[in-house]
Amino acid sequence: MNAWIEKQRYIIDFTISSLLRRKVKNLGLLALYTLIVFILASTMFFTYSIKKEASLILKGSPEIVVQKILAGRHDLFPVGYIDTIKQIRGVVGVESRLWGYYYDSLVGANYTLLTPPKTAAGESHAKTASVEGEAGDADSAASSKPLLELNGAKLEPGTLIIGNGIARLRKLTRDDYMPFRAFDGTIMNLRIAGTLSSQSELVSSDLMLITEDDFRKLFGIDTQHVTDVIVTVKNPSEVATVAAKIKKRLIDSRPIIRDEILRTYDSIFNWRGGMMIVVFSAAVLAFVIFAWDKASGLSAGERREIGILKAVGWETSDVILMKFWEGAIVSLSAFFGGVILAYVHVFFTGSLVFEPALKGWSSLYPNFDLTPFINAEQLTTLFFLTVVPYTVATIVPIWRAATIDPDSAMRHTGE
Amino acid sequence: MIELVNVKKVFNAGNPSEFSALNSVNLCIAENHVTVLKGPSGSGKTTLLSIVGCMSRPSAGRVKLNGREITSLPERFLTDIRRKTFGFIFQQPNLIKGISVLENVMLPAYPLGEKRSQLRIKALHGLNELNLSSKANAKVEWLSGGEAQRVSIVRALINDPGIIIADEPTAHLDTKLSYRFMEIIEKFKAEGKTVIITSHDPLVYEAAMVDRVVNLRDGRIEDMPA
Numbered sequence: 001m002n003a004w005i006e007k008q009r010y011i012i013d014f015t016i017s018s019l020l021r022r023k024v025k026n027l028g029l030l031a032l033y034t035l036i037v038f039i040l041a042s043t044m045f046f047t048y049s050i051k052k053e054a055s056l057i058l059k060g061s062p063e064i065v066v067q068k069i070l071a072g073r074h075d076l077f078p079v080g081y082i083d084t085i086k087q088i089r090g091v092v093g094v095e096s097r098l099w100g101y102y103y104d105s106l107v108g109a110n111y112t113l114l115t116p117p118k119t120a121a122g123e124s125h126a127k128t129a130s131v132e133g134e135a136g137d138a139d140s141a142a143s144s145k146p147l148l149e150l151n152g153a154k155l156e157p158g159t160l161i162i163g164n165g166i167a168r169l170r171k172l173t174r175d176d177y178m179p180f181r182a183f184d185g186t187i188m189n190l191r192i193a194g195t196l197s198s199q200s201e202l203v204s205s206d207l208m209l210i211t212e213d214d215f216r217k218l219f220g221i222d223t224q225h226v227t228d229v230i231v232t233v234k235n236p237s238e239v240a241t242v243a244a245k246i247k248k249r250l251i252d253s254r255p256i257i258r259d260e261i262l263r264t265y266d267s268i269f270n271w272r273g274g275m276m277i278v279v280f281s282a283a284v285l286a287f288v289i290f291a292w293d294k295a296s297g298l299s300a301g302e303r304r305e306i307g308i309l310k311a312v313g314w315e316t317s318d319v320i321l322m323k324f325w326e327g328a329i330v331s332l333s334a335f336f337g338g339v340i341l342a343y344v345h346v347f348f349t350g351s352l353v354f355e356p357a358l359k360g361w362s363s364l365y366p367n368f369d370l371t372p373f374i375n376a377e378q379l380t381t382l383f384f385l386t387v388v389p390y391t392v393a394t395i396v397p398i399w400r401a402a403t404i405d406p407d408s409a410m411r412h413t414g415e
Numbered sequence: 416m417i418e419l420v421n422v423k424k425v426f427n428a429g430n431p432s433e434f435s436a437l438n439s440v441n442l443c444i445a446e447n448h449v450t451v452l453k454g455p456s457g458s459g460k461t462t463l464l465s466i467v468g469c470m471s472r473p474s475a476g477r478v479k480l481n482g483r484e485i486t487s488l489p490e491r492f493l494t495d496i497r498r499k500t501f502g503f504i505f506q507q508p509n510l511i512k513g514i515s516v517l518e519n520v521m522l523p524a525y526p527l528g529e530k531r532s533q534l535r536i537k538a539l540h541g542l543n544e545l546n547l548s549s550k551a552n553a554k555v556e557w558l559s560g561g562e563a564q565r566v567s568i569v570r571a572l573i574n575d576p577g578i579i580i581a582d583e584p585t586a587h588l589d590t591k592l593s594y595r596f597m598e599i600i601e602k603f604k605a606e607g608k609t610v611i612i613t614s615h616d617p618l619v620y621e622a623a624m625v626d627r628v629v630n631l632r633d634g635r636i637e638d639m640p641a
Contacts, residue, residue: 003528010525014518021513308509311470312523312570313498315491406497407465 011318015325018305030334036284037338037386038345042354043276044378045346052373054265058258062230063239065097065256066246074254076225081250085231088245092234096226098215102180102208107169115212116155157211159193165205167195183220190214231255276354288389303401310406319402320395327394331387339379347372417444417467417578417609422476424462424634436462437473438634445627446577449600449610451620454631460613461582463631467611468580469497498523502571504581508563510555510570516542517551520570527574534573541569545599561592568599578609585616597622 019026066085068077077096085094099114155161160178172178172192180188196204216223233242243255306319345351424437436459444450444467452460465471466478469485478486485496510519520538542548545565555563564584571579581600585593593616601624603610614620620628630637 002530005528006530007526007528009531010528014522014525017514017518305511308511309522310494311503311505311509313494313574314523314526315494317491318526405465405471407461407468407470 007318008321011322012325015322015329018322019326019329026330030330030337033330033334033386033390034337034341037335037382038341040284040382040386041339041342041379042345042351044382045342045372045374046351046354047270047276048375048378049346049371049373051266051270053371055262058262058265061258061261063233063236063258064231064243064246065228065261066231066250067228067254067256068250069252069254074228075252076221077228077253079224079226081253082229084249085229085246088242088249090234090238090242091231093232094229095232096229098212098221099227100215100219102218104170109166109169110206111166111208112206113208113210113215113218115215116161116209155193155209155211157213158191159211160190161194161196161209162192163196163204163207166208167192180218182218188214188218306398306401307406310402316399316402320399323398323402324391324395327391328387331390335383335387339382343372343374416446416481418442418479418482419463419467420477420479422463422466422473422478424459424466424471425474428474436634437466440476440634440636442629442636444609444611446609447604447607448626449604449612449624451625451628452611452613452631453615453620453628454637455615458631459634460631462634464580464582464611464613468501468503468578469493470503498526498574498576500576500578502574502576502579504564504568504571504579504584506583506586508555508560508567510558510563510566512556513554515552516547516555516558516566519555519566520573522573523570524573538569538573541572542566545569560587561589561595564588564592564596565599568596576608578611579603581610581612583613583616585614585619590618593618597624600624 066077066081068075068081079096082094082096085091097115099112102111102113103109104111162172162178166172170178174192174194176192177189178192180190182188190210196207196209210218215221231242231246233239239257243257246253246255309319309322310316345353419440419442422437422440422442423435426434426436440459440463442463452463454460462471466473469478473486476486477484480496480500485493488496511522517535517538520541521534524534524537539548539551542551545568547562547565547569550558550562550566555566558566564587579600584596588596597619600610600612600622604624612619619625
């Protein structure tokens, strides 16, 4: 047993010295390999964490959103439909919402305008915005991350509360004015009452909170219509049944349940991650070709060395074991190096390199720190996609070379 | 004792380039003797030596080592016999560049898993015997031709083999170094080792300590041993 351990030690020592002898070549390979793992791991960490973050935030979103559909498109929702929904057994609350998009041609960005939910804005018509997350607030403690945080700003007629992305893009601060062109061409100047908390920036970066009256004035929507309604259901397991009943009673409506929104977010970020991988697949391919070439095309020096080792009494299995360690050392170092660098890149530098491709859309990019979430399954997949093929690619040609007769060392007289 | 019975070696069998390097060679090599395989280039000396040293297999015929038939043994066993029984000295020193003299000398013993401290002492002792102890930590590319040759001799002896095989050992040595090499061979003989050398250098096959010269031509033995 001791002899076996000692033999492994000798072989590993010799492998390390063999790697150091071809320093430049091996360091170049290691750097390239680490870069590939870094790119793949960064994309993976980012996509997974952002999905996780989004799903945590969206946990606080409505159970059912009901829209009216006209010719397959989203239409304004008649207020008269609300009573029909309220009559459905299991429904505990129906709340109307007003929201829409406004294109700012000055910066080429699309904003999301929303009248705050009544629970957040307060029941009174004074529309005083409540402050989320204030100490001792039992409700806020019970809920997960709030969808909107108003930072104590008061939303009054003629004012706006804007997301951080908009504030950065337009360089706006509290009490600045922002002009809007209303549906009839008139100009509306709205004062900035405050900005939204940066904690919810992933979903609120492009958001503007506006009062109901101002919203209706801006878009020309009468009081008999809202954008859509949100429905609260008493028993969470009945959400799908209630949605089906809404659809049955209001033929031209489309109930959207929370799980569907989560699925949509999931596929958006999966798609973005996939897109990144497709873009970088060219780099991966280049690496594969390089690694294959390096691994399969043994240099004359390496062949000679194998011949000498065999001639002085090394077995084929000893040579393969040595080359296995060589491949394993390079690929494991690259794997761990790449993964650690990717971790630092995604969770400490805010994905500096991939930011434009993975975050946000239009001209607005949310600025937020991701909470580190690591999926063991993904790491294992990455391991098997990088370390294993490289190690195998190294062994196959060595096996071919190692099975040659050792007398070739006697015949190769060139130094 | 090594016995070769009707040994043939054919390269590229079945191809238009088929070439017969050895033709029905029958030979007995006695223990504790110095045997020289002599012949012109292409006569089959190195092929015969590699078959004797278990480095390659004959296409036909049998090889016996101390009465044991070794021709049909699997590669693993053949390797084991090779590293325990034979020490090889090649025409070129065949040292591995980039590592020290000491590491090169210890290399054949790595697969045996001998304790490092003992192996080190053994290697240093071997280097000392051939006046190379000051070079133990030097890189092999810094050595002169003669030093490199002597390092390869120390390496051949690290597993204390009973048989030393040397292929054209003086081909790249000057006269002085060739004489020095033959002195070392004499020492091996005195220690009771069997030495088999291929050479067409008169300095080798005419040396006093050589017990027998086997002449090879076109893959055949020209004169049978007396």
